[in-house]
């Protein structure tokens with residue numbers, strides 16, 4: 756059975772106008788490509804009108820993880836980025852049901868958002884079950900975690916946060932780790948090369964599905980290398 760068929764599709768339920776106005780921004784990929792600065796920067800100041808750092812969940816899917824984090828940490832603000840309209844609508848409707856005040860969802864291709872990142876503006880960055888994009892160079896270029904991503908994160912991550920990567924795909928995990936390990940600007944924030952456990956505040960549909968099939972889930976967390984942790 757293919758990976759996709761193990762996960763049931765969520766219903767396509769557009770949010771009400773009021774819910775969309777509060778929780779959702781839909782950014783057009785063509786506009787992002789040609790004139791990204793017509794959109795706000797991905798900063799807490801620009802999107803929440805508050806100083807400080809903001810956390811990003813890239814490829815947040817249906818938002819169970821992002822919404823649970825936001826509920827658990829009302830002092831922080833969260834941005835969920837997702838390309839699929841169906842999935843992000845689900846996330847937005849759930850945020851409204853939970854009456855969250857510290858989350859915003861952006862429907863966009865993360866790969867086009869690079870010009871909107873700002874130096875030292877991000878707290879934590881989450882990549883939870885990113886698509887492995889197996890099957891040749893053409894598909895691999897859609898992977899989010901690569902050298903360009905680390906360059907962006909080196910610029911935009913603050914000094915206290917981390918990048919958390921979770922996957923059920925061991926070869927994919929190793930390939931991402933090798934990219935990270937070759938970059939001396941980052942270090943792991945755990946002594947093990949990777950961890951074989953991931954206990955989120957709420958499991959996503961993907962984690963629930965993989966655990967049903969007894970697939971282990973792996974994670975690693977990266978922090979910026981500083982003089983004090985080198």
Ligand SMILES: C[S@@+](CC[C@H](N)C(=O)[O-])C[C@H]1O[C@@H](n2cnc3c(N)ncnc32)[C@H](O)[C@@H]1O
Pocket residue numbers: 813814815816817818820836837838839842863864865866882883884885886899959960961962
């Ligand atoms: C395997 S799913 C995991 C979703 C969620 N993190 C979870 O654990 O349920 C990967 C998600 O990444 C999204 N995605 C893939 N490439 C993306 C991109 N370039 N920009 C934004 N979202 C992307 C897909 O649409 C999909 O919802």
